[in-house]
Amino acid sequence: MSIERTLSIIKPDAVSAGKAGAILQHFEDKGLRVVASRKMTLSRSQALAFYAVHKERPFYESLVEFMTEGPVFVSVLEADSAVSYHREVMGATNPSDASDGTVRALYGSSIERNACHGSDSLENAQIEIGFFFSGAELLA
Ligand code: CMP
Numbered sequence: 001m002s003i004e005r006t007l008s009i010i011k012p013d014a015v016s017a018g019k020a021g022a023i024l025q026h027f028e029d030k031g032l033r034v035v036a037s038r039k040m041t042l043s044r045s046q047a048l049a050f051y052a053v054h055k056e057r058p059f060y061e062s063l064v065e066f067m068t069e070g071p072v073f074v075s076v077l078e079a080d081s082a083v084s085y086h087r088e089v090m091g092a093t094n095p096s097d098a099s100d101g102t103v104r105a106l107y108g109s110s111i112e113r114n115a116c117h118g119s120d121s122l123e124n125a126q127i128e129i130g131f132f133f134s135g136a137e138l139l140a
Contacts, residue, residue: 004082005035005138007128009117012070014107015039020073023103023116027077030089036137037075042068050131059112066112074132083125086118 008027010020020039028034042050047064054060079085091102095114098105108114119125129138 001080003078003080004122004125005076005078005129006082006086006119006125007117007132008032008075008077008086008119010073010075011113011115011117012066012068012072013109013113014115015072016070017107019107019115023107024073024075026103026106027075027086027089030085032077032079032082032086032089035076035078035140036133037073038132039071039073041071044068050128063112076129076133076138083119083122087120090116090118 010023014020014023024034024037044064047067048055051060051063051067054063077086089103091098091104091108093104093114094111095104095108098108103116104114107116119128
């Protein structure tokens, strides 16, 4: 195992439901250290670019609409094997498939409105962290 950083987004469904604090606490309680965090509302161009990997998928436009409907919390989380561990703590993409006690099982309501996003590889974590945070914000 080695210390990694991953990009986490608490999505608009969870923020508007007042669950951002509980979810960040959940991550901390599971040993994911918050290196940096920011509340922001994604612009359409930011959401299109962030999810560009999905641009051929039928849900792309709907996902972009959802991700721009209200504020999100973008965070950099750190732990041993943070990328895979954070995904384990979030649970399966579809909340109905997510294990009991995971963030998506607790707070998600559909495969799209699934409360949180996490990087899916170390390479993508580095790209996604750089998308939202500058070097000076990542010194903590
Ligand atoms: P996320 O981890 O943010 O990565 C891409 C997102 O696309 C995913 O979580 C879901 O919110 C969404 N997504 C993935 N598959 C589907 C699907 N079949 N229908 C609608 N949204 C989806």
